[in-house]
Amino acid sequence: MNKLLRFAILVCAFTFLSSQASAKKPDWIDGTSKKYPEPHYFIGMGEAMLGKGSEKQVHSLAADRARAEIAKSIRSSVSVDERSGRKVESSAKGKSRDLSQDSYQSSSVRISAGQILEDVQIKEYYKDKKEGRLYALAALDRPKAAKRLSARLDQVLKEISTEMEMGREAQDAGNYLPAMKRYSNALSLSSGASDIAELISILKPAGPSPLSEGLATAEIKELISKLGSMIAFEIKINDENSAIRPYIVRGLKNYGFSVGADTAGAKKSYTLDCRIDIIEKGTIDMGPGLLMNVYQADLDVEITDTSDGNVIGSMTWSANANEKSSVAAEKSAVRALGRLVEKQIGEKLVGI
Structure with missing residues (x-):
């Protein structure tokens, strides 16, 4: 009986000590972990108040916040300086390291960490009953994530090569707009x-x-620019007095195309047959004594290859505006339509 009692006491003591050990505050709560050390891992700690929602919701919130901490530590602002190269802010502590390269970009680039968050895993939880908080540890295995991204990079580089090859084939065949589309895809x-x-x-x-060999981004841009200058457009509008013309011209020129008399050096020409329609849509009662007139402006464009007269595609836009007077509403609708066309016409053309 005494032996059985002593055995029971030992079991209870062992259980008590084990529970105390498991309840010990883990080191990662303070920002470092022996189990998931740097530089092999990025770690993030998230917390949530106990009792604020169901247990599942509390765990989910703590886990999401832990992942967000890792996202912060790897989200980088890449600033370019021709004297010192690139500096990448990548450390959770805000330190920077120099990644000088032979080629420089002309503007700051914002890198999103979202692409690698799928590699982040929630490793542990710790419940602090005294403070009423649940802590979650997220960890990112850096070599593993880098390996997956390297495979993705190889695939993207192959896709770039394919787009460039198809662009050259289209250009050699005289199909300049499809060639522009391929080059734009590559860019x-x-x-x-x-x-x-x-x-x-x-x-x-x-x-x-x-x-290390660099991407030919600048070369692709130069190729697109040169090809754009070889393409000329003639604009025909059903209402030649329409205020939409300047927007179309600016949109084409902004994309590098030649327009109208500006066609020196052009090797391929297209005609844009444009039809603009202004539609009165009615009125809106905005309150006592305030009745607004609503107008819609539509633009339909048919693209014709002038060398053979074949229609190769079409584009459409629509915009609305409301003003106190009918005249003002009509003008506002055309302006809204024009801004839309100016912004999108280049991209739409190379997508034909």
Whole structure:
């Protein structure tokens, strides 16, 4: 009986000590972890008040906040300085490190950490009953995440190569607008590739640059600019007095296309047959003595290859405006339509 009692006491003591050990405040609450050390891991700690919602909601909130802390530590502002190269703010402590490269970008780039958050894992929870808080530890295995991003970067670089090859084929065949579309696709992809490369550099600060040979972003831009100057547009509008023309012209020129008399050096020409319609939509009662007239402006554009007369595509826009007078509402609708056309016409044309 005494032996059984002593055994029971020992079991209780062991259980008590074990529970005390498991309840001990973990080191990661203070920002560092022996189990998940730097530089192999990025870690983040999140917390939530106990009793503020269901247990599931409290755990979810603490976990989300822990992931957000990692996102903060890897979200980087890349500033360019031709004298010192790039500086990437990547440390949770706000320190910077120099990533000088042979090529420089002309503007600051904001890197999103969202691409690698899928690699973040919630490793542990700690419940502090005294403080009434639940803590969550999130960890990012940096080499593992870098490996996945490197595979993605390789794929993007292949896609860029494919788009450039298809663009050259289209250009050689005289299909300039489709060629512009391919080059524009390559340019967009190159921007994404640069972002991925920056993330890899943050994850592997001691490793070589994943884009040591550089992306030909500047060359692609130059190619698009030169090709744009080879394409000329003639604009025909059903209402030649319409105020929409200047917006169309500016939109085309902003994208690098030649327009009207500005066609020296153009090798390919297209006609834009434009039809603008102004529609009275009625009135809106805005309150006592305030009746607003509503007008809609529509623009339909048909694109014709002037070399063979074939219609290769079409574009449409629509915009609304309301003013006290009918005349003002009509003018406002045309202005709203014009701003939309000016902003979008280049992108829409290369998407034909």
